[in-house]
Amino acid sequence: MSVLNGLFGYAFLVPLLMVLSFVIVGLGGTRMKRLEWGGWVAVAFSGAAMVVGVLIGAGEMMSPGSWTNVQYTWFTLPGAGPFPNGFTLVVGTLVDPISALMLIVVTVVGFLVMLYSIEYMHHDRGLPRYYSELSLFLAAMNGLVISNNLLEFFLFWELVGLCSYFLIGFYYEKPSASSAAKEAFLVTRVGDVMFLLGIFILFSTYATAGPLGSGGWAANGFVFANGSQPFLAGATANSTTLTVAGIMILGGAAGKSAQFPLHVWLPDAMEGPTTVSALIHAATMVAAGVYLLAVTSVFIGFTSFVSLVIVGIGGFTAFFAATMAVVHPDIKRVIAYSTVSQLGYMVLAVGAGFTMVGLYHLFTHAFFKALLFLAAGSVIHAIGTQDLFKMGGLRRAMPLTATAFAVGGLALSGIPPFAGFWSKDDILASVYSQLGAHPAYWPFFLLAFAAVFLTAYYIFRAWFLAFSGEKTRDPTLPHPHEGPWVMQVPLIVLSAFAVGAGLFVFWPNFQGLLFHGYGVGGIPPTYGTTDLLLSAVSVGLAGSGIGVAWLLWGNGRVVDLPSTSAAQPVRRLLLNRYYFKVTYDWIGAKGVYTVARAADFFDQYVIDGTVHGFERGFAWTSDRLRRIQSGVVSDYAAYVVAGLLALFVLLLVVAPYVVAHFGGT
Amino acid sequence: MTALPIVGFLALSAALVAVGLFGILTRRNFILLLIAIEIAMSAAILNFVYFAAFEGGPVAVMGQSIAIVVIGFAATEVAVGLGIVLALNRVRRSINVAEANELKL
Amino acid sequence: MSVEELAFLALAGVALVTGVAALLVRELVHTILWIALFFIDLAAIYFLLSAPFLGVLQLGVYAGAVTVLLLFGVMVTRKRIFSREAATGLGAVPLALAVVTFIFVVATVGEFPQGQLPVRSVDPSALSEALFGTYGPWLLLLGLVMLSAVSGAIYLVREGRE
Numbered sequence: 001m002s003v004l005n006g007l008f009g010y011a012f013l014v015p016l017l018m019v020l021s022f023v024i025v026g027l028g029g030t031r032m033k034r035l036e037w038g039g040w041v042a043v044a045f046s047g048a049a050m051v052v053g054v055l056i057g058a059g060e061m062m063s064p065g066s067w068t069n070v071q072y073t074w075f076t077l078p079g080a081g082p083f084p085n086g087f088t089l090v091v092g093t094l095v096d097p098i099s100a101l102m103l104i105v106v107t108v109v110g111f112l113v114m115l116y117s118i119e120y121m122h123h124d125r126g127l128p129r130y131y132s133e134l135s136l137f138l139a140a141m142n143g144l145v146i147s148n149n150l151l152e153f154f155l156f157w158e159l160v161g162l163c164s165y166f167l168i169g170f171y172y173e174k175p176s177a178s179s180a181a182k183e184a185f186l187v188t189r190v191g192d193v194m195f196l197l198g199i200f201i202l203f204s205t206y207a208t209a210g211p212l213g214s215g216g217w218a219a220n221g222f223v224f225a226n227g228s229q230p231f232l233a234g235a236t237a238n239s240t241t242l243t244v245a246g247i248m249i250l251g252g253a254a255g256k257s258a259q260f261p262l263h264v265w266l267p268d269a270m271e272g273p274t275t276v277s278a279l280i281h282a283a284t285m286v287a288a289g290v291y292l293l294a295v296t297s298v299f300i301g302f303t304s305f306v307s308l309v310i311v312g313i314g315g316f317t318a319f320f321a322a323t324m325a326v327v328h329p330d331i332k333r334v335i336a337y338s339t340v341s342q343l344g345y346m347v348l349a350v351g352a353g354f355t356m357v358g359l360y361h362l363f364t365h366a367f368f369k370a371l372l373f374l375a376a377g378s379v380i381h382a383i384g385t386q387d388l389f390k391m392g393g394l395r396r397a398m399p400l401t402a403t404a405f406a407v408g409g410l411a412l413s414g415i416p417p418f419a420g421f422w423s424k425d426d427i428l429a430s431v432y433s434q435l436g437a438h439p440a441y442w443p444f445f446l447l448a449f450a451a452v453f454l455t456a457y458y459i460f461r462a463w464f465l466a467f468s469g470e471k472t473r474d475p476t477l478p479h480p481h482e483g484p485w486v487m488q489v490p491l492i493v494l495s496a497f498a499v500g501a502g503l504f505v506f507w508p509n510f511q512g513l514l515f516h517g518y519g520v521g522g523i524p525p526t527y528g529t530t531d532l533l534l535s536a537v538s539v540g541l542a543g544s545g546i547g548v549a550w551l552l553w554g555n556g557r558v559v560d561l562p563s564t565s566a567a568q569p570v571r572r573l574l575l576n577r578y579y580f581k582v583t584y585d586w587i588g589a590k591g592v593y594t595v596a597r598a599a600d601f602f603d604q605y606v607i608d609g610t611v612h613g614f615e616r617g618f619a620w621t622s623d624r625l626r627r628i629q630s631g632v633v634s635d636y637a638a639y640v641v642a643g644l645l646a647l648f649v650l651l652l653v654v655a656p657y658v659v660a661h662f663g664g665t
Numbered sequence: 666m667t668a669l670p671i672v673g674f675l676a677l678s679a680a681l682v683a684v685g686l687f688g689i690l691t692r693r694n695f696i697l698l699l700i701a702i703e704i705a706m707s708a709a710i711l712n713f714v715y716f717a718a719f720e721g722g723p724v725a726v727m728g729q730s731i732a733i734v735v736i737g738f739a740a741t742e743v744a745v746g747l748g749i750v751l752a753l754n755r756v757r758r759s760i761n762v763a764e765a766n767e768l769k770l
Numbered sequence: 771m772s773v774e775e776l777a778f779l780a781l782a783g784v785a786l787v788t789g790v791a792a793l794l795v796r797e798l799v800h801t802i803l804w805i806a807l808f809f810i811d812l813a814a815i816y817f818l819l820s821a822p823f824l825g826v827l828q829l830g831v832y833a834g835a836v837t838v839l840l841l842f843g844v845m846v847t848r849k850r851i852f853s854r855e856a857a858t859g860l861g862a863v864p865l866a867l868a869v870v871t872f873i874f875v876v877a878t879v880g881e882f883p884q885g886q887l888p889v890r891s892v893d894p895s896a897l898s899e900a901l902f903g904t905y906g907p908w909l910l911l912l913g914l915v916m917l918s919a920v921s922g923a924i925y926l927v928r929e930g931r932e
Contacts, residue, residue, distance in 0.1 A: 634689070634690050634691065634692075634693070634864075637689050637690055638690045638864055638867060641686060641690070641867050641871065642867060645867070645870055645871065645874065648874060668772075668774075668888050668889065669774055669775060669778060669818075669889055670775070673778060673779070673782065674778070675875075675876070676876055677782045677785065677786075678875075679871075679872050679875035679876050680786055680872060681785065681786070681789060682871060682872070682875060683868040683869065683871050683872035683875075684786070684789045684790055684793070684868070685789075686864075686867065686868045686871055687793070687864055687865060687867075687868035688793040690864030690867060690868070691864045691865075692793060694798070696798065696840060696843050696844055696847075697793060697798075697801065699840065699843075700792055700793070700801060700805050700840065701793060703805070703832075703836065704789050704792070704793075704805075704808070707808075707809075707812055707832075711812070711815065714815075714816055714819055714821050714824060715819065717819075717821065717892065718819040718820055718821065718889050718890060718891075718892075719888075719889065719890070720890070722890075723900075725890060725892045726892060726896055726897055726900040727900070727905075729821055729823070729824055729892055729897055730897070730900055730901045730904075730905045730908070731905075732821075732824055733823075733824065733827060733901065734905070734908050734909065734912055736824075736827060736828065736831055736832070737831070737912045737916070738912065738915065739832075739836075740831050740832070740835060740836055741912075741915055741916050741919045742919075743836050743839055743840070744839060744919055744920070744923055745919045745922055745923050745926075747839055747840070747842070747843040747923070748922065748923030748924075748926040748927050749926060750843055750847060751843070751846060751847070751926065751927045752926045752927060754846070754847045
């Protein structure tokens with residue numbers, strides 16, 4: 001409808017609303033005691049943003065494939081050096097199918113989490129700070145998804161990382177929290193540097209950072225694909241540049257999306273409030289990495305080498321993270337590893353060329369992962385612990401939460417008809433269809449496939465440990481009960497999405513969001529015989545995973561591995577996350593710290609030394625010179641005479657000599 | 666008409682200038698300063714007289730006239746200098762030049 | 771060597787001795803005496819150089835007025851100064867400077883005609899004509915300067931000034 005289309009030019013309103021929320025709550029939150037210290041203000045703004053976001057998404061659905069680019073020229077530089085025609089930097093918004101999809105995800109989940117926070121954070125201190133930081137995060141994330149060029153994208157990317165730092169370190173008095181925040185920031189920094197380098201490479205080669213659409217790259221004569229969006233002329237053109245740039249951008253995405261080897265920060269990020277984990281580390285910020293890869297695949301393209309690397313990292317991470325979730329006793333960290341693993345699936349899909357399938361999984365995953373986190377948050381809020389081995393029997397006292405968690409778990413495991421089944425299976429089927437052309441994908445496909453079993457196992461292990469059985473294992477815990485409506489409503493809404501979101505894909509209008517011209521298809525999922533077979537196998541795996549979990553942990557059973565079992569070292573390895581963090585710490589401490597000390601030494605003694613040397617030199621000289629002014633007239637007279645004599649010498653001796661030897665007048 | 670070597674006279678006035686200069690630069694007593702200045706000025710006046718004597722004619726007259734005028738100036742300067750000595754003495758209770766090394770009294 | 775030359779040498783020597791002595795003796799009153807001798811010696815030199823008018827003038831102004839002035843100065847400030855202050859030892863740098871100056875001036879001596887030169891006397895009437903005629907303005911100027919100097923000196927030493 002043209003009315004909705006008219007909204008596309010106002011896409012900037014979404015982040016702008018959240019910026020307003022940030023400012024208002026940030027400045028005035030301490031005076032809003034009755035408004036839950038700014039909480040309801042933030043909820044109102046995020047609700048308004050959600051309305052706008054959903055309307056834009058609806059508009060995009062109505063006119064599928066439409067593509068609105070609003071941009072303003074920031075500045076233009078004349079041609080020089082490597083840019084003979086000069087270049088232009090722009091800012092602007094781009095509303096196209098994938099950004100509209102992301103907009104829906106971010107605004108809806110954002111609103112629900114904000115609402116949930118009202119109760120969840122009710123007893124915490126520093127709430128204005130929380131709500132304003134969360135608002136700023138939403139502003140940045142929304143801005144990111146509607147950016148129309150890579151530089152603007154990067155700006156919001158950094159801002160998102162900054163807000164993540166703030167929010168992870170919300171309980172800053174806890175040393176573990178502030179160090180987790182630093183870890184998150186530093187690890188993603190490594191990725192960010194690579195990303196920036198990738199942008200520079202692209203920029204210096206193509207003299208533009210965007211817009212992620214017409215104008216820039218198209219003007220350089222690139223091939224248009226599928227009739228509407230430009231696409232860099234294949235992997236064959238200038239493939240080294242593209243390869244390097246692609247790897248760099250992958251680095252950035254891997255940092256933000258916690259893929260191997262930059263995955264270490266996400267489990268520790270659970271130090272932040274659960275709502276933060278739900279929003280940032282499940283649905284949105286970590287999805288930004290996948291979004292970046294999607295955008296890159298559409299507008300820039302991956303060379304075959306880069307594709308392989310992406311597939312490799314995605315598949316490997318999917319399995320690798322799942323193994324660590326299998327033994328962890330902390331409910332939030334189990335879900336965190338699950339996030340890393342599922343992101344691996346998305347990355348795998350995008351790497352294989354199925355951009356839209358990956359984004360489809362991102363869409364469904366956002367909902368059921370947020371659901372899982374919020375359900376876990378409900379438990380934590382009720383009984384105050386995150387240790388699974390202290391919980392038990394909660395389904396009686398908290399039936400809604402138990403159901404919500406189960407729904408989320410089923411969706412995650414990929415049991416039909418829950419949402420995760422459709423999207424995850426689509427990924428597996430799509431990658432499978434590529435195995436003929438790219439036999440190198442086989443191991444990663446198998447890893448991803450195996451992870452299905454592990455996924456179902458670990459999430460239901462968590463469910464059984466927490467909710468099944470008769471009573472809590474730790475008798476000192478307070479009596480659990482459900483939270484108030486502000487916590488229950490988001491759980492209900494998200495559960496509905498977790499059930500139904502998968503079926504959206506069969507709605508033609510929704511398909512408009514997902515595919516027009518992007519990627520090589522896969523939407524809507526087709527179900528030929530191979531696909532059905534694959535689905536059957538994966539459902540079977542998931543089912544058996546749930547079964548094993550029930551055997552080990554159901555009905556309040558706790559299975560302890562005997563201490564002499566051969567599995568113990570494996571368990572330790574997994575619990576210690578394959579000693580990654582320890583290694584990184586060691587590298588940081590020895591390597592980086594040594595360099596830092598050397599730099600400090602240099603700075604203090606050489607640079608500062610030079611400056612102080614000047615200072616002392618000046619002081620010494622002026623002290624000496626000062627003594628000329630003794631005040632004693634005789635001294636002055638002596639100076640005068642000396643000067644006069646010098647003058648005589650000059651005039652009577654030096655001058656004739658100079659004239660005689662060098663001529664002149 | 667006597668004949669005398671001018672070189673010696675010039676050496677004499679050069680020496681007297683040096684003596685006077687030495688006195689100016691080293692003596693701390695104000696009155697001694699004045700005396701030293703007088704010695705040096707006398708050397709200059711001597712020079713004029715030499716040239717007057719050895720040139721003769723209109724130059725001689727000019728030289729002696731100049732000598733007369735300069736003697737007058739020198740005497741004046743001594744008078745003023747002594748006035749300064751007395752004023753300084755009244756304020757500072759001493760006429761040590763080295764003590765008067767600040768601009769304010 | 772003629773009588774005049776001898777006389778000149780003697781007079782020059784006395785001038786130097788008295789000059790240096792005046793600066794170096796400890797008692798301030800003694801320096802006054804030495805300086806008086808110096809001035810008288812200079813007057814003698816002027817007579818030798820056929821400038822009798824100047825010689826008399828020197829005797830009257832310098833050996834008379836200036837010496838007395840200096841003596842008055844010494845007497846008025848006497849009770850407040852210590853003899854120690856009269857002389858402050860020899861600094862190396864001023865001595866060096868003085869010597870260098872001497873060398874410099876003497877170095878230019880080479881440009882003057884060597885050997886004996888006749889001494890010409892000046893006719894007193896011609897002198898007075900020139901002094902009050904051609905150089906009259908200079909005399910007037912001198913008078914004005916003296917006037918202002920006297921006023922200044924009186925101002926400096928008037929009572930009530932602290």
